[in-house]
Amino acid sequence: MKIRYDRNTCIGMFQCVDEWDAFEKNLDDGKADLAGAEEVEDGVFELEVPDGEEFEAEFSARVCPVDAIELYDDDGEQVV
Ligand code: SF4
Numbered sequence: 001m002k003i004r005y006d007r008n009t010c011i012g013m014f015q016c017v018d019e020w021d022a023f024e025k026n027l028d029d030g031k032a033d034l035a036g037a038e039e040v041e042d043g044v045f046e047l048e049v050p051d052g053e054e055f056e057a058e059f060s061a062r063v064c065p066v067d068a069i070e071l072y073d074d075d076g077e078q079v080v
Pocket of ligand 1: 009010011012013014015016017023031032063064065066067068069
């Protein structure tokens with residue numbers, strides 16, 4: 001399972017931070033940081049979701065009010 005986070009879209013509401021501790025508040029930028037993620041495009045980050053953290057990752061994607069977080073299963077199908 002892979003999470004894809006568009007930091008350009010993030011408006012810093014930090015709901016994702018409450019759902020999954022991979023997301024951290026960056027108060028200087030007013031945006032979330034996705035710890036350990038790789039920047040695959042300018043401002044777009046991807047991270048393989050660690051085993052056992054799938055639910056947290058899914059909830060973080062669901063609560064984002066601006067849909068900055070997408071989740072993909074192992075077949076590449078978008079889950080959220
Ligand atoms: S919930 Fe969305 S808008 Fe809010 S901090 Fe997380 S990624 Fe950014």
